[in-house]
Amino acid sequence: MPPLSANKYVQKIFFTLTGIAVVIIMGALFFLLGLIFIRGAPVINLEFLTQAPRRGMTEGGIMPAILGTLVLVAFAVAFAFPVGLFGAIYLVEYAKEGRITRIINEAIENLNAVPSIVFGLFGLAFFVTFLGFGRSILSASLTLAMMILPTVMVTSVEALKAIPQSFREGSLALGASKWRTIQDVVLPEAFAGVLTGVILAIGRVAGETAPILFTGVVYYKYALPSSPFDQTMALTYHLFVLATESPDIAKTRPIQYGTALVLVGLVLLVDATAIYIRRNILSKRRW
């Protein structure tokens, strides 16, 4: 008798099962997104997006939270982007493969694996307490910046490595200095690739809660932040508190769905942009 695995029905059943696994996973995703969209969409209107919460969060909008998230994203990217890009330039254009590059690469990998709540603890001990920035937008966004640094750096390294060596050689042969070559030839070509990394990082920052929990986010703040040393509201924290700790969880349910939808919409839009750039600009290159 031939082994069971030679039976073509066994093969068919197994391959069908793999397909079913994919269908179940996608079903879960569509259920989650569908639920949030169907229950969140009726809540969203101009007032919801442009007004502050009222009556103990049961009415009004989430504008301070949206703004807070955008501010945190802007600051975190402003810190992480230059460091990540310059670091990547060092790794690709200047460094020789050796101990230093190995240590840096291992550090990036380990930094990427640190749990987000541990970043929160570090932010509290270092930025808030040790450097004395207090619980503030500055502390929170510096913490977030450390968290996204690996993403920015790794994608920048990939973008720089994708530029053919001949481009650099052509520029150097024309008499341009090494830095000139990087500045005028390599960076413009790598721009789209670097941008994808930054966009992915934006999506990650916007969705994080744990790192900002003790470093600068508040449940409710009447005035909009006016300096980097102010605290701020954020979409993720807003949703978390409304869904778990607020005085009347059932009453704010619609607002929770609305907040979740705005948050998911924001993150998915950002990710879709990154995928679009990768698919339509990066993959259509002909070098």
Added chain:
Amino acid sequence: MMSDSTSSKPKSKDLLSKIIDTQYLWKTIKTFGIKEFLLICASISVFAVIFIFVFLFVEGIQVFFEVNPIEFFFGTIWRPTAIPKYRAWGIAPMIIGSLMVSFGALAIAIVFGIMAAIYIAEVAPPQIRDFVKPIIEILAGIPSVVYGFFGLVILVPWIRETFNVVIGETAFTGALILSVMILPTIVSVSEDAISAVPRHLKEGALALGANEFQTLKSVVLPAALSGILAAIVLAFGRAIGETMAVLMVTGGSPIIPSPFWNYLSPVRVMTASIAAEMGEAVQGGTHYHALFAIGIVLFVITFVLNNITRRIVRKRVKMLKRL
């Protein structure tokens, strides 16, 4: 007055523009040395890892001035806010909680994730593959607090009714929601591993008369095994470190379930304890230091797991070169 304000304005503007003026900045950097400047930027990641460890350590180690380490790691009672006489600092319930939820999530995600990876790499026609892959990646982009919210409004009531338990926030609920969150890691890393198996191995098996399932079972999967293992270890690290979603759906009483394999009992994981209790901990107090010590445990676990993954991947790259 007028002249005063006009004379001071250009001065401050001059200073500001000097700070923002990139050309001025570049000139400074260039005299300092571009390469050195770039090296500093690149080493910030190294300093970040060192700083994280040092600052966690400095804060966390202080708990052992007051609490016996054995009592801390193996104690089964966690009562940080009771009156001083009844306080207890045992984190064993949280370690067990974290392991329960993570292993549960892994068990679910490994089955679905590897099946999905096989489908994408070996079974699906190209058009379907190009459609499915980015969709599964979307799962990785959804914020964890949204998963937690979804778990809270859908899974918790469902578990309560289906299994007829009083509290729907159980270890199983946490494992279920966490499994969805770590799926993208398992799917994409295992799919890469399966796709990286050299074609000539597969073709050899097929040429010997094996059907596709036999080839997959006896040639492709064994060759991809170490890559799949890397995916699982990586996902385990993600699961242990996940905070918000697990905090929202596991109930959060720091007690060891009885019997301890009871997945329908509420648990408290390590990350959730830090997130939930840091707000009420007095800065510099025992509770504060104890939460940092839990942070050290998390940092060490993820550090070790990450380096196991890296070792597996490095061996694998060597192996693939030989094939």
